[in-house]
Amino acid sequence: MNKAESLRVPAESLREFCCACFEKLGLGPAHANITADHLIFANLRGVDSHGVIRLKVYAERLRAGGTNARAQPQVVRQGEAEALIDADNGVGQVPAVQAMKLAIAKAKKVGVGLVGVRNSNHFGAAAFYAMMALEEKMIGFAATNSGPTMAPAGGREARLGNNPLAIAIPARKRLPIVLDMATGAVAWGKIFMAQQEKKKIPLSWALDKNGLPTDDPDKAADKGLIQPLGGYKGYGLSLVIDIFTGILCGSAFSVQVKSLYRNVAQSSHCAHMCAAVRIDRFMPFAQFCRRVDEIIDLMHSCPHASSVERIYVPGEIEHETQQRRLARGIPLNPVLKKELAALGDELDVSPPF
Amino acid sequence: MNKAESLRVPAESLREFCCACFEKLGLGPAHANITADHLIFANLRGVDSHGVIRLKVYAERLRAGGTNARAQPQVVRQGEAEALIDADNGVGQVPAVQAMKLAIAKAKKVGVGLVGVRNSNHFGAAAFYAMMALEEKMIGFAATNSGPTMAPAGGREARLGNNPLAIAIPARKRLPIVLDMATGAVAWGKIFMAQQEKKKIPLSWALDKNGLPTDDPDKAADKGLIQPLGGYKGYGLSLVIDIFTGILCGSAFSVQVKSLYRNVAQSSHCAHMCAAVRIDRFMPFAQFCRRVDEIIDLMHSCPHASSVERIYVPGEIEHETQQRRLARGIPLNPVLKKELAALGDELDVSPPF
Numbered sequence: 248m249n250k251a252e253s254l255r256v257p258a259e260s261l262r263e264f265c266c267a268c269f270e271k272l273g274l275g276p277a278h279a280n281i282t283a284d285h286l287i288f289a290n291l292r293g294v295d296s297h298g299v300i301r302l303k304v305y306a307e308r309l310r311a312g313g314t315n316a317r318a319q320p321q322v323v324r325q326g327e328a329e330a331l332i333d334a335d336n337g338v339g340q341v342p343a344v345q346a347m348k349l350a351i352a353k354a355k356k357v358g359v360g361l362v363g364v365r366n367s368n369h370f371g372a373a374a375f376y377a378m379m380a381l382e383e384k385m386i387g388f389a390a391t392n393s394g395p396t397m398a399p400a401g402g403r404e405a406r407l408g409n410n411p412l413a414i415a416i417p418a419r420k421r422l423p424i425v426l427d428m429a430t431g432a433v434a435w436g437k438i439f440m441a442q443q444e445k446k447k448i449p450l451s452w453a454l455d456k457n458g459l460p461t462d463d464p465d466k467a468a469d470k471g472l473i474q475p476l477g478g479y480k481g482y483g484l485s486l487v488i489d490i491f492t493g494i495l496c497g498s499a500f501s502v503q504v505k506s507l508y509r510n511v512a513q514s515s516h517c518a519h520m521c522a523a524v525r526i527d528r529f530m531p532f533a534q535f536c537r538r539v540d541e542i543i544d545l546m547h548s549c550p551h552a553s554s555v556e557r558i559y560v561p562g563e564i565e566h567e568t569q570q571r572r573l574a575r576g577i578p579l580n581p582v583l584k585k586e587l588a589a590l591g592d593e594l595d596v597s598p599p600f
Numbered sequence: 601m602n603k604a605e606s607l608r609v610p611a612e613s614l615r616e617f618c619c620a621c622f623e624k625l626g627l628g629p630a631h632a633n634i635t636a637d638h639l640i641f642a643n644l645r646g647v648d649s650h651g652v653i654r655l656k657v658y659a660e661r662l663r664a665g666g667t668n669a670r671a672q673p674q675v676v677r678q679g680e681a682e683a684l685i686d687a688d689n690g691v692g693q694v695p696a697v698q699a700m701k702l703a704i705a706k707a708k709k710v711g712v713g714l715v716g717v718r719n720s721n722h723f724g725a726a727a728f729y730a731m732m733a734l735e736e737k738m739i740g741f742a743a744t745n746s747g748p749t750m751a752p753a754g755g756r757e758a759r760l761g762n763n764p765l766a767i768a769i770p771a772r773k774r775l776p777i778v779l780d781m782a783t784g785a786v787a788w789g790k791i792f793m794a795q796q797e798k799k800k801i802p803l804s805w806a807l808d809k810n811g812l813p814t815d816d817p818d819k820a821a822d823k824g825l826i827q828p829l830g831g832y833k834g835y836g837l838s839l840v841i842d843i844f845t846g847i848l849c850g851s852a853f854s855v856q857v858k859s860l861y862r863n864v865a866q867s868s869h870c871a872h873m874c875a876a877v878r879i880d881r882f883m884p885f886a887q888f889c890r891r892v893d894e895i896i897d898l899m900h901s902c903p904h905a906s907s908v909e910r911i912y913v914p915g916e917i918e919h920e921t922q923q924r925r926l927a928r929g930i931p932l933n934p935v936l937k938k939e940l941a942a943l944g945d946e947l948d949v950s951p952p953f
Contacts, residue, residue, distance in 0.1 A: 359714050
């Protein structure tokens with residue numbers, strides 16, 4: 248990014264701006280806060296694809312009614328270890344936070360908690376929810392289904408979302424491990440970059456419009472699809488996540504899930520699943536954390552290829568970005584800055600720049 | 601395979617042979633039965649890498665003491681939703697079956713059951729345990745860690761196992777979905793085949809001895825390593841499985857896990873995790889199964905690439921193989937036949953051919 252053109256905004260100012268926008272869009276203060284926190288969390292960790300870049304489409308959906316601004320998520324079923332929440336078609340962040348809190352409360356009592364959410368919308372970065380378990384000395388999980396963008400292995404039509412899974416694991420002296428991965432081989436952004444740079448892409452990334460693997464990013468972008476991670480394995484993972492969220496929770500699945508962008512007046516009806524596991528039911532917490540430190544050190548100390556500078560564990564790059572951005576602000580490119588300024592104008596909220 | 605050289609043995613005869621061998625090796629009848637059932641299950645489903653081909657090394661380990669023939673697995677901790685079993689260094693199949701039964705019993709009571717196993721050995725095909733949940737109208741999970749064969753992304757030394765994960769989901773008119781996948785990009789067998797056929801391999805499969813991706817199967821086989829599935833994602837999954845099994849259960853992890861083959865007098869100290877989720881705590885079971893049928897149909901009916909004959913869901917190929925082999929017997933190649941005959945001789949058990 249051209250530094251001259253890039254603007255940096257303190258995280259707290261950007262958070263307040265988002266929060267004020269959400270309140271103007273009809274969300275109550277508590278819900279506006281959760282959703283704003285979530286977008287800023289993604290930006291701070293360098294996951295800009297899930298940060299304030301989504302504010303515009305969230306606003307469009309809230310205004311068009313595709314997302315219910317006055318939603319009141321409710322627990323509709325529950326037992327000792329599990330529960331189901333109906334999101335009332337609101338923003339996905341609010342019921343997902345509620346689900347993770349409930350999963351943690353259940354795990355406190357019986358060792359494991361598993362809470363699903365139905366009739367929801369885009370819930371953003373899955374790591375946010377999984378990481379809520381860390382301060383409770385638990386392992387956290389979060390997954391969601393999403394609008395169809397991938398074909399089953401061998402297919403050439405989108406029937407499954409690029410469904411993500413996040414897992415957060417506490418450590419002691421080292422950083423917690425936070426794995427947050429989609430089940431596709433790659434994000435579209437990387438294919439668009441290859442197009443701009445006129446570079447070939449690996450044959451495992453995308454399909455052309457005939458369902459054949461292609462190394463030409465232009466052919467991928469012309470009605471092609473992202474391939475599932477590693478072919479049939481990523482397909483299997485995406486399918487299983489769809490069943491565990493959409494099907495088990497009684498929400499939309501496969502082609503029934505509506506895209507965040509396609510029709511802003513239409514609810515997504517996606518579903519999420521959150522889980523927490525109480526570590527001290529298996530071994531003393533401090534001992535567990537020391538063991539996690541040990542495995543992290545074993546990864547870091549692994550001899551590496553000459554082309555590689557250092558070995559990371561999942562979540563480490565994001566944590567370092569977060570430290571940097573907390574100190575130096577969140578970068579906004581000119582297009583995004585203009586978009587946020589225009590939204591602020593429409594909603595009568597002063598932008599933080 | 602050359603049909604003239606290939607022998608087919610009825611599953612039941614082969615099972616009885618395995619069972620008799622295990623009893624001669626010191627396992628009690630119940631444990632011998634479970635372990636034999638498991639090996640035959642793998643062969644029936646076409647997962648020959650986990651079938652009777654393992655009998656020889658199992659025998660060597662039982663005789664050398666690396667696997668404890670008289671092991672009595674015990675529940676060492678338990679709560680409402682979770683438990684931990686110490687395998688007493690016996691064959692992995694026995695405590696894993698016990699763990700899955702206990703997970704199912706816990707899920708019956710509180711909705712979810714999660715049971716770990718420590719101080720164990722090779723547990724074979726993970727699908728076996730996950731599928732135990734199907735007849736109980738539950739979703740089943742099973743995972744294990746294993747001896748190190750993969751490097752973390754960027755590394756060039758084995759620090760993680762090709763740790764597998766299995767998930768079984770019931771359907772109604774369709775077959776259950778059974779995903780059983782390792783976290784490596786590919787099995788070594790495929791690289792050996794490319795060597796024999798003098799073909800290049802995809803760059804995403806293996807590393808050479810310097811930790812660099814190679815498309816030359818000879819370089820991969822010369823002190824190289826399998827790559828994790830899709831690079832950093834497969835690395836993350838393998839690491840998380842190691843933590844959820846080895847670390848959480850208080851067993852060996854990463855380089856501490858001993859290979860099945862390296863030193864037969866040494867216990868593997870690997871760990872497993874089994875889980876069950878009661879479906880009717882989320883929605884009526886019949887409705888869930890109809891919805892699973894629907895998503896299976898959506899996969900099957902997806903338009904496919906001209907090079908592809910049909911689209912499968914996970915577990916379908918294995919089920920079809922199972923039907924065929926139940927009717928026609930399990931094929932044994934000449935090398936394996938000779939190996940089994942020699943073992944039968946040593947143990948004074950008549951081979952089933």
